[in-house]
Amino acid sequence: MKVIVDLCVVPIDVGVSVSKYVAECQKVLQDAGLEHQLHAYGTNIEGEWDDVFAAIKRCHERVHALGAPRITTTIKVGTRTDREQSMQDKIDSVTESRP
Numbered sequence: 817m818k819v820i821v822d823l824c825v826v827p828i829d830v831g832v833s834v835s836k837y838v839a840e841c842q843k844v845l846q847d848a849g850l851e852h853q854l855h856a857y858g859t860n861i862e863g864e865w866d867d868v869f870a871a872i873k874r875c876h877e878r879v880h881a882l883g884a885p886r887i888t889t890t891i892k893v894g895t896r897t898d899r900e901q902s903m904q905d906k907i908d909s910v911t912e913s914r915p
Contacts, residue, residue, distance in 0.1 A: 817865045820903055822892040824858035825875055827884030837882060841875040848874070853903060858890070862903050865895075 827837045841859065845852045848871040850863045861868050872891070879887055 817895055818900060819863065819865045819868055820894045820901075820906075821861045821868055821872070822858055822890075823861055823872060823875075824890040825872075825879060826888050826890075827879050827882075828886035828888060830884050837879045837884060840878045840882060844871055844874045844878055851903065860903050 823841075825837070825841055827834055830837065838854075838859075842852070842854060845859065845861060848863075848867060850861050850868060850871055852859050852861045861871070863871075872889070876887055876889070
């Protein structure tokens with residue numbers, strides 16, 4: 817099943833800057849071959865359900881390996897059965913609806 821996920825991984829007790837942890841998660845997603853788009857408060861990911869959630873697990877493993885003792889993660893998940901829709905399709909739909 818195809819899925820689009822909005823992921824926000826927040827390491828706790830690592831100081832104010834979390835960019836090195838976010839960059840590590842981006843590497844995980846890239847290595848997994850998943851389509852993803854970084855945004856100001858997270859990352860959108862699209863792919864097969866099992867592949868996406870396996871990558872999210874690897875993100876947690878890598879962030880812990882970098883020294884984060886705790887992580888809190890917010891995940892929003894969207895699936896469709898009526899048709900396939902990519903992240904870009906969703907963006908294009910909004911763009912085309914602008915006056």
